[in-house]
Amino acid sequence: MTDRWSDWQLYSDWQPDLDSFKETLDGGQAFCWHETDEVTFQGVVLSTPLRLRWHPNKEIAWSTTEKQEKQAGELLAKYLGNNKTYRNYYDTLPWRSDSHLKRCMDELPALRILRQPHGETLLAFLCSATKQIVQIKEMLNLLRAGFGTQLPSGHKALPTWDQLLQVEEAALRDCKFGFRAANISKTAKLLMEGEVTLGSITSLPYNEAKENLCTLPGVGEKIADCVLLFGYNHMQAFPVDTWILKVMQRHYQLDDWTPKKVSHFGRKHFGKYAGLAQQFLFSWERKQARK
DNA sequence: TTCCAGGAAGTCG
DNA sequence: CGACTTCATGGA
Secondary structure, eight states: OOOOBOOOEEETTOOOOHHHHHHHHHSSSOSSOEEEETTEEEEEETTEEEEEEEOTTSOEEEEEBTTOHHHHHHHHHHHHOOHHHHHHHHHHSSTTTOHHHHHHHHHSTTOOOOOOOHHHHHHHHHSOTTOOHHHHHHHHHHHHHHHSOBOTTSOBOOOOHHHHTTSOHHHHHHTTOTTHHHHHHHHHHHHHHTSSOHHHHHTSOHHHHHHHHHTSTTOOHHHHHHHHHHTSOOTTOOOOOHHHHHHHHHHHOOTTOOHHHHHHHHHHHHGGGHHHHHHHHHHHHHHHHHO
16 A cells, blocks of 8 residues: 555534444445544545544544545535535434434434445445445455556555456355345446446436336345435435334334335335434444444 | 344245 | 245354
């Protein structure tokens, strides 16, 4: 690594507490961040190496490698969002009438939904099926190390979907992808053929975008919702995984509901920013389990 | 050892 | 439609 990092700069549109900072970056939305010390994360988004550091006055500082400051600043503005948007999101969620949601929001008062690059989000969540977060990170790190593009700074970018076309399925299995390898290879071909493209989904409303994503092998409702929420900024998407099923059973008395019904309930009950509510519930439940 | 992990898709009744 | 299997791999 020939890290030559720029000076730290202030990110003025987010003042999180430490827990919200950590949970947002490394709580199961993104898998590219690793802690370098108690208050600092390092990662590579597309071809931009980044460091983010939390300060006790709740200011966030960032730095990138030299000559990338401009593109890094623009990327972060989209990736992390801004105070004005989130004041509206928080205010719109039904915490006034939902005491469990309020409890979850009080615990992580500055939690945000990342807005990640489309291709990287799809790739990550195709890896996510019946894997723990640490394992998803390992798979993606192996892929990055083996098949990613070398950056001038010495870091590596994740392979793009075009590049994944050149990666044999067996090589993916060597990166511990298991049965997910075939889905990645088939998806790479389908995206190349152009019936569904990551760009064409951008302009579609939530339901149509979800239908399109679900035509890709290995993408069902849950993974589609994750990609739409964490990549396409569809805040009404309500991913239902095993944790959320547990949450809705324990705290909302939805016993024996199917994931499809729970997803529908979530969008109705929590409203147009249901995906943010989902992340509060998800993070809180996981934190309880760790205790 | 057994169970489960930010599931999806195929089969069977 | 719903219930059950299989898919690979490793953590708890």
